[in-house]
Amino acid sequence: MDRRRFLQLTASSLAMSGSGIASSVAQAQWPTKNITMIVPFTPGGSTDILARLIGQRFTEAWGQGVVTENRPGAGGAVGSVALARSPADGYTVGMGHIGTLSVNPSLYSNLQYDPIKSFAHISMLARVYNVLVVHPSLPIKNVREFIEYARQNPGKLNYGSGGNGSAAHIATAAFMVATGTQMTHVPYRGTSPAVADLLSGQIQFMMTGGPAVLPHARAGTMRALGVSGPNRLKSDPDIPTIAEAGVPGFDATQWYGMMAPTGTPDDIVTKLTKEVHGALGSKAMQEALERDGAEAWPTTPQEFRDIIASETKRWAEIVEKAKIKVE
Template identity: 55%
Template sequence: MQDNPPVSSARRAITRRQILMGAAALGLSAGSSARVSAQTWPSQNILLVVPFTPGGSTDILARLLGQRLEAAVKNPVIVESRPGAGGSVGVGSVARATPDGHTLVMGHIGTFAVNPALYPKLAYDPMKSFEPVSGIANVHNMLVVHPDVPAKSLQELIDYAKQNPGKLNYASGGIGSAAHIATVALCDRTGMSMTHVPYRGTAPAVTDLLGGRVQVMFTGAPNLVQHVEGGTMRALAVSGLSRLEAAPTVPTVAELGFPGFEASQWYGILVPAGTTKPIVDRLNAEIRAAMGAPEIAERLSLEGAEVWTTTPDEFRRHIASEMARWGDLVKRAGIKPE
């Protein structure tokens, strides 16, 4: 058997040029495809998944964004609730969706910062299963009590809880929910002790607080402002570093003797990993434009929230820092899923 004949240097140079030209052509083709994909997006209905039951802050914000996004891109945006396992069911379903920009998830502090520490076998990785698109809003938690609770201030609530161990129950939208973690953070900082009563979503928790079946709640202000104004709940404090325009007389926890305390909820849009950068950038631009309208800022402000938009990289860094912060609290408090 004879060896292959030697290849001349000229022939090697031609072959190398052909390979390089072919690779460049493929790269151009791939880039053109990505650009066309971004230019023709959306080509079908957009599904925006809310991983909780309807009626909470996540649902309120998703529907507000969905309406604005639909008007901007001239394409239907369907908001769908997929609750379960602290939001993990809905978020996990989006992680497995086709990465074409037509399936979005409303991420928030619970599903992306708390759940990784709460669930040892989470069906998604917050940092690897998604492409962050943009933050959309910050929602300050409001600490409220049923009118039958004698406390008229945060300090009076702390004193009452210490003097009446086991008497106060606080509600949340579920174990590991933003309301649960915020209340744990408050108790950790103040030394207060109350019994946790988890519900399957914020709406039923608020209903039972109104009925007096639970006495305390520390959750997103948009769910509570109307009840505070109506006198069916009493507001004692808010969780941000500044007061809410919607409730200017309610002090922050920080100014009531606990400097630096902050336990607000954040929300943002993510898409499945593998979604091309042109589509992510197009989505980011559309979302930031939608949330940047003055009437949106005014609407959110009246409900106790504020617009918070980011670049994809800024949102990714924020998720990573929040995972470290709240994951540490979950472990220290020994919080376990049901």
């Protein structure tokens, strides 16, 4: 090897080494600027509320702002694709939930992200029970009366959701399969406008995450009939579960998790997971979640992936039984 070639190779090696060192230092100092949190739904829904709670904790812990970026559309697929295609540098994270990670694969044949392969999974965040709420004008006081009314008036009850294929849409479809009822779906571009139309009486009921509707139920502007999970809410123990109120075994629980784009450095994912677990373990966060009818659910990244896989199988069966089509 001649002297000139040797010097070229040596310079190149040093440059690469220096780049690696600089990268390691940058990761060790992370974060040094604001973090973007992609929420694949409109503001005001359960996913958005939870994202902002976690984002506040990150800001307090690291002194860097967390900018919430709402990217709704196609049952959360638009925001999920945006997250998957973001730079894997630790400065973009995002929210996923039962719909985007375990229901959408059964609904969209051309889904442009893979719930497992497209993301670096950080941790599950919370379980949120759906709450069946009706407009106070309906002559209905409990789940049994609701089922009977729906059977006597097939197709006449209109329910809202955050969009075709959303968790609220699928949960209500599962309820109809379980009860042999027929009701009309009115999809919205997000949970908040659906809640607004329920408050005004434009639609008659919803089954959606507690954070979006419990404050209205407590205020008396909606009537809460039942909770979709296996247990009553600690925050609202007077609301029975749908299972005990007339539909044995019924369970349609929403869940939420945090991811980053695949390829995000492992040490940053580990730091994010640790901070999420710290947030979920704090008394203040647990009380905030409880007020919204949610419960903390910290997991390892691998446990998160395992849950996605098992839930995808479960909801594929429900989508098939309910004959749900969104394309």
